[in-house]
Amino acid sequence: MPPAPLSRSGKSRRTADSPISYYVQKALSTPGLISFAAGLVDEGSLPVDEVGAAVAAIVSDPAAGRAALQYGSTQGLPALREQVLNLVCDADGVRPSDVNLTAADVCITTGSQQLLYLLGEVLFDPGDIVITEAPSYFVFHSLLQSHGAKVLTVPMDADGMKADAMEALLERLRRSGELSRVKVIYTVDYFQNPTGLTLANDRRPRLVELARRFSTDHRIIILEDAAYRELRYSGADLPSVKRFDPTNEFVVYTSTFSKPCAPGLKTGYALMPPDLMEPVLHLKGSHDFGSANLAQHVASRLMASGVYARHAEELRTVYRKKRDVMLASLDAEFGDFPAARWTVPTGGFYVWLTLDGIDTGPSGPLVPAALETGVMYVPGEFGHVPDETGRVPNNECRLCFGVATEEQIAEGIRRLRKACAAIGEGKRAKAKVGV
Ligand SMILES: Cc1ncc(COP(=O)(O)O)c(C=O)c1O
Structure with a gap:
């Protein structure tokens, strides 16, 4: 006899797995994939x-x-x-x-x-x-x-x-x-x-x-x-x-x-x-x-x-370089792409890339195309809540420069540009309802 069903609390029923678990898992299990997805820290500079x-x-x-x-x-x-x-x-x-x-x-x-x-x-x-x-x-x-x-x-x-x-x-x-x-x-x-x-x-x-x-x-x-x-x-x-x-x-x-x-x-x-x-x-x-x-x-x-303060200073140097590589790579790869714009962060781990006319969402064409070229980002949709009509913007990507090495960052941005080209970058994104 199958076990009787659980009677879960309202809170448990309202709680779903984080939408980015899939992306973190995928990055870990796909050799060679460059991940801009998980917001993890730089491995090499952990203060062991x-x-x-x-x-x-x-x-x-x-x-x-x-x-x-x-x-x-x-x-x-x-x-x-x-x-x-x-x-x-x-x-x-x-x-x-x-x-x-x-x-x-x-x-x-x-x-x-x-x-x-x-x-x-x-x-x-x-x-x-x-x-x-x-x-x-x-x-x-x-x-x-x-x-x-x-x-x-x-x-x-x-x-x-x-x-x-x-x-x-x-x-x-x-x-x-x-x-x-x-x-x-x-x-x-x-x-x-x-x-x-x-x-x-x-x-x-x-x-x-x-x-x-x-x-x-x-x-x-x-x-x-x-x-x-x-x-x-x-x-x-x-x-x-x-x-x-x-x-x-x-x-x-x-x-x-x-x-x-x-x-x-x-x-x-x-x-x-x-x-x-x-x-x-x-x-x-x-x-x-x-x-x-x-x-x-x-x-x-x-x-x-004083170790904490010194270490934080070292991290600033490490991440500043990574940020600069990501921004320079975006300039190099997306500079001629009028539909692309991105934020220039003065700190932290993230660049926010907007690609007008490209559906960057979890069921859009860019996620699989990016995976095909060997790079992963977090669809910007996950950061939004639907408006009264159920819509969320679906043309944004979160790019985390915290984990990848400088070489991987440059290569990952090249791959992302390739993925955009592969899906025909001018295509209009369909407005997506709900998430
Ligand atoms: C904005 C923000 N707040 C809070 C946290 C939670 O971090 P922790 O619980 O490790 O301090 C994170 C982790 O990524 C974050 O990005």
Whole structure:
């Protein structure tokens, strides 16, 4: 007799596998394929020796070893909380007290992804509204789907999320009586995943002003995902959105050791208002009662010894070169192709390529043609949510330059150009309904 069917929760039924799992899997299982798909980090520059030395130092001292191998606290290692607080405040040119923050406002999480999830658990009931950039980090969209949240989007230009469009949307929601469902404004404001775009300086305080102004019924929280902030290759560092929240009321700032150090540490952190910290910690207590303590001790040592800062600097050199190779290759291969345009990121891992007239979507012709020539990208569709008519733009590609070597990047862009030629690049893309 077949087993009786499972009775899954609504949340589980709303949760699907990430659309890019297929692409990651395909890249791993196809020899010779150049992948611009997965947002993984450069393999060769992972800090193997540095982490090895930090672990050795910890376990060679019995007291330190025992402390690191024991359970930690739900909120995270106090020394590390102090260190990341100073890291963020130094980058913003303020003292923690200027922005009403102490280490009690910092939580260490199992990657920044855990914070995104936990915050959703704390804030969203099905039907609540989250406003994101269009396009946005697609794993965050999947998570919102699990929570049953509704995603509304604001377009971007070269300066990131358009503040005027945000204001117009909030105003529209106020008029339609839906403002009470708006819980969060989500922005990946440094070198965004997936577009590589950065929120301009003048839009940062504006975002806080809008959250404050429209928080009439309840507080609208800005979730600032600064995962790529430390990987900046040109231009000045911009103050965080959090910097413009001097009372620590409106902005949750989250970032991670994954990108500027090592994703295997799976250690992230968040700065947040005290009345959010409490429920987040209650939920985190149920999840794991604290992120891996050894990883936190390692991260703390790397920061204290200066290794972390030096390593992040080395990574900036590695990725700056990769970015430059990708941009130069795009110029060389797509410069004569009027339908192609792309972003010029000043940091992070991603270039966003738009190919007018070519269907880049998962069921369009470019994905198989690219695979045929030996290159893979993430269809831009995955970063969008369908509009009221069910449409999503289907002429964009996310190209990650993090993993491939410089030679592979140049070759991969040549292959992509070949794939465009193979499908007849002038063909009009059919508007696609739904995803
Ligand atoms: C924008 C963004 N936020 C958060 C994360 C999560 O990273 P982690 O959980 O490793 O800190 C990622 C990972 O790719 C990301 O791209």
